[in-house]
Amino acid sequence: MNFRYFLKASRSFSVALFVALYLVGCTSTPNDPQPAADQYLVSSSNVATVSKDQLTAQASAISPLYALLLKQGISVIKLVYKTKNWDGTAIQASGLLIVPNTTTAVPMISQQHGTIFDDADAPSNFGPASEAYQFATIFASIGYIMVCPDYIGFGASKNLPHTYENRTSLAQASLDMLRAAREYIGSHSEIKWDSRLYMAGYSEGGYATMALYKKMQDEVPTEFNLRAVSCGAGAYDKTSFMKALLTQKSAGVAQWNRAFLWVLLTYDQIYKLNRPLSFYFKEPYLADIQKSRQLATLDVSFDQVLTDSFKAGILNGTDTAFLNAVADNNIYDWKPLTTLHLYHGDADPQVYYLNSKNAYDAMQVRGAGKTVQLFTSVGKTHVQTIPDWLAGTYTLFTTVQ
DSSP, X not given: OOGGGHHHXXXXXXXXXXXXXXXXXXXXXXXXXXXXXXXXXXXXXXXXXXXXXXXXXXXXXXXXXXXXXXXXXXXXXEEEEEEEOTTSOEEEEEEEEEEESOSSOEEEEEEEOOOOSSGXXXXXXXXXXXXXXXXXXXXXXXXXXEEEEOOTTSGGGTTSOXXXXXXXXXXXXXXXXXXXXXXXXXXXXXXXXXXXXXXXXXXXXXXXXXXXXXXXXHHOTTTSEEEEEEEESOOOOHHHHHHHHHXXXXXXXXXXXXXXXXXXXXXXXXTTOOOOHHHHBOTTTHHHHHHHGGGOXXXXXXXXXXXXXXXXXXXXXXXXXXXXXXXXXOOOSSOOOSOEEEEEEXXXXXXOTHHHHHHXXXXXXXXXXXXXXXXXXXXXXXXXXXXXXXXHHHHHHHHOX
16 A cells, blocks of 8 residues: 555544544553564664644644644664565665654554555655654554554665565564664663554555564564454465456556556565566567566556466466465454454445455454454445554554553
């Protein structure tokens, strides 16, 4: 999700969030963590200090109601930290830490951003079109420490390809950003964290959040005090989504096709298939893809871009190499143990609703019960569901202590 669309949805969200603020209370018992010596944090730099008055002016440009939601100014810090790329190579990545200027201990939200094509929109660049600038600042002013990873391929690692919709690298970069943030907070006594962690994301951010959640539950279940998770409109069931794109007419929106294209190109690289582009794509679209890669302008149904032989190999099951690559990124069929809310519009033409529905159904089969809930925005698209996810996320995080 490009968060420029957030501006279009924000007015309805501001009303919902305003109501939620006055319906839900929030209490906590401070319990500041005591981390070990830095193992992940490489460096930090101050990006901005934004007063409540400045935030009010900024928020009022979106909706005047935001002025009533803000509680305090914020400090914005860029962190550079150690992590690993998809192939296990040690690299440095970056992200943004946004801290409310308060002496009260507050919880933390790890917020994974949606799809971006421009490095200027990465959280650590704090550009005006970024989710960090438009969304995370408001939640920080309300009273949350916001941790916003750039992901590999943006910010400090912009010289590397972004590992788009790859569960392993998205989860690793996000987890190590949390660790770096914990180390930074541990050496800055003026920042009070009450140890609670919440996680949220929409679109690619929803997928990244789900990947991070599963990695933490499987590998480091006690490292953080995780309280609740909110995932909006992520592509969790890659296999079913891919087959739907191959057998159904998609909307033919160039921006959305760039995302579909990016997934295919990323998996070809990461899983070392190394096939010629002509294996996947046919003319007249091939030339544009060869020139512009994921930035190609494809304004037709995505299935029309693909070669008949590639589609046949997927649908008849003979292209096992690509099918296995896609299946390796499925994160819908498991049993979450901590509260998880899924949000999705059932008229979403960009990330199909089947992703959240299949995830919910599979998790129920595994016995998740009320731990997992699916909130369906009836008749709403990808962008139209953003306000429902944002308001639901706030309510979830303030009711699950």
